[in-house]
Amino acid sequence: MSTVSLKDVTKVWPDGTIAVNHVSLDVQDGEFLVLLGPSGCGKSTILRMIAGLEDPTEGDILLNGDPVLELAPRDRSIAMVFQDFALYPHMSVSDNIGFPLRLSGVEPSTRVDRVGDVASALGIGDVLGRKPSQLSGGQRQRVAMGRAIVRRPGLFLMDEPLSNLDSGLRAELRAEITGLTKELGVTTMYVTHDQAEALTMADRVAIMRKGILQDVGTPTEVYGRPATLYVAAFLGSPRMNLLEASVYVHLDQYIVLKFGDQSLYLPWSDIRARAVAHYHGERIVVGLRAEALTPVAPEVQGDVLRGRIRYLEHHGHESLAFLDIGATAIVVDEMGAGKAEGEGGNALRRFGGALQKLAGRSSNGSGPQSRDQGDPASVLTDPGRHHRRPAELAVRLAPYPAISPGHPLSVAVRMDMLHFFDGRGDRIDVGWR
Numbered sequence: 371m372s373t374v375s376l377k378d379v380t381k382v383w384p385d386g387t388i389a390v391n392h393v394s395l396d397v398q399d400g401e402f403l404v405l406l407g408p409s410g411c412g413k414s415t416i417l418r419m420i421a422g423l424e425d426p427t428e429g430d431i432l433l434n435g436d437p438v439l440e441l442a443p444r445d446r447s448i449a450m451v452f453q454d455f456a457l458y459p460h461m462s463v464s465d466n467i468g469f470p471l472r473l474s475g476v477e478p479s480t481r482v483d484r485v486g487d488v489a490s491a492l493g494i495g496d497v498l499g500r501k502p503s504q505l506s507g508g509q510r511q512r513v514a515m516g517r518a519i520v521r522r523p524g525l526f527l528m529d530e531p532l533s534n535l536d537s538g539l540r541a542e543l544r545a546e547i548t549g550l551t552k553e554l555g556v557t558t559m560y561v562t563h564d565q566a567e568a569l570t571m572a573d574r575v576a577i578m579r580k581g582i583l584q585d586v587g588t589p590t591e592v593y594g595r596p597a598t599l600y601v602a603a604f605l606g607s608p609r610m611n612l613l614e615a616s617v618y619v620h621l622d623q624y625i626v627l628k629f630g631d632q633s634l635y636l637p638w639s640d641i642r643a644r645a646v647a648h649y650h651g652e653r654i655v656v657g658l659r660a661e662a663l664t665p666v667a668p669e670v671q672g673d674v675l676r677g678r679i680r681y682l683e684h685h686g687h688e689s690l691a692f693l694d695i696g697a698t699a700i701v702v703d704e705m706g707a708g709k710a711e712g713e714g715g716n717a718l719r720r721f722g723g724a725l726q727k728l729a730g731r732s733s734n735g736s737g738p739q740s741r742d743q744g745d746p747a748s749v750l751t752d753p754g755r756h757h758r759r760p761a762e763l764a765v766r767l768a769p770y771p772a773i774s775p776g777h778p779l780s781v782a783v784r785m786d787m788l789h790f791f792d793g794r795g796d797r798i799d800v801g802w803r
């Protein structure tokens with residue numbers, strides 16, 4: 371049984387790379403916490419600091435409420451499974467799993483019992499006599515897990531343990547890992563860059579970007595109410611539609627959200643209306659997930675967006691239509707992927723200007739520091755972060771619909787399911803922290 375606390379932990383490598391930037395995080399006893407984020411965001415560095423393999427530059431780490439930075443890794447009661455785990459090739463499965471027990475001088479008969487228990491829990495009880503070379507990838511992965519848990523650690527750290535496996539086996543092992551850690555009641559921190567894996571496995575998800583913790587919450591919380599534009603863009607499939615909108619307030623009636631030539635009307639009765647109304651005359655980012663959009667007949671009026679299908683994607687159980695609605699999409703540069711190109715670069719600078727205006731307001735000390743990036747000013751001036759392009763609104767349709775690209779399509783919008791973000795990428799919401 372273990373709890374973990376990171377208190378304002380920072381890790382700066384000798385070359386100046388800030389791998390982890392003022393992260394504070396509490397993991398509860400018995401919790402399965404998933405650290406999620408793209409490559410290089412500092413996930414492994416966090417696990418390695420908890421395990422004692424690296425020292426933080428600043429901050430403190432507590433296990434069960436006690437500071438552990440002075441403790442050697444072996445005194446922390448932690449087991450870690452790495453992505454590129456190595457088994458001892460000349461040892462049997464049984465000896466591989468039992469190796470940590472042998473090292474700590476556990477009696478052979480107890481060892482056999484404990485290895486047997488762990489192996490049967492992992493479904494590899496019938497291959498105990500084999501060598502690693504005679505196992506499948508999934509079986510080898512289970513042996514590595516068995517070796518980690520056989521010592522009955524208080525805390526289990528797993529760094530992308532499934533990333534070498536094919537997708538079918540991954541899905542199967544996901545369920546097994548969460549089942550096993552729950553059964554053992556062991557606190558687990560699990561690293562992945564796969565958002566679907568995080569949402570299916572986690573009690574809570576902690577989302578990282580460039581060393582900064584963006585959001586922490588249950589899968590329902592972070593999916594349903596993402597703290598930043600980045601989290602909104604990272605979670606869910608298809609990706610959330612992120613549209614630039616101009617805001618005009620008609621006091622006591624409604625707020626017009628204008629996307630190109632089309633508008634949606636947020637009623638004044640919406641609990642978020644007052645927060646959004648602060649942006650009168652400015653631009654914000656409006657997020658619409660596919661589940662907020664329902665295809666309707668062309669004559670339907672009200673909260674409806676209209677466009678033409680640019681292309682269709684068939685996924686077997688559903689098809690996705692991508693609609694050109696004459697709006698501008700904000701593309702979050704979350705994966706370190708492409709910067710704006712050509713005309714996009716100009717557009718980007720224009721949007722950067724709008725963002726800067728917002729920054730002027732929020733960096734004068736009134737608001738909290740943006741989580742979207744460490745330095746609030748750079749959020750708004752760094753042209754590599756977001757870029758704009760014509761929106762292609764992702765809409766769910768029944769599988770293989772009888773329509774084709776070029777077709778007009780109207781979609782009704784659930785206004786209560788919209789997400790709003792300011793120019794810094796922070797959520798605009800009622801009572802937002």
Ligand SMILES: Nc1ncnc2c1ncn2[C@@H]1O[C@H](COP(=O)(O)OP(=O)(O)OP(=O)(O)O)[C@@H](O)[C@H]1O
Nearest residue numbers: 383384387389408409410411412413414415416563
């Ligand atoms: N020993 C090191 N010396 C210098 N820089 C390092 C070292 N280890 C990691 N880094 C850098 O620190 C940052 C965070 O690395 P980390 O390994 O924690 O990322 P990650 O989130 O685990 O990524 P991945 O998903 O690719 O494993 C990266 O920029 C990386 O290049």
Ligand SMILES: [Mg+2]
Nearest residue numbers: 413414415529
């Ligand atoms: Mg890593």
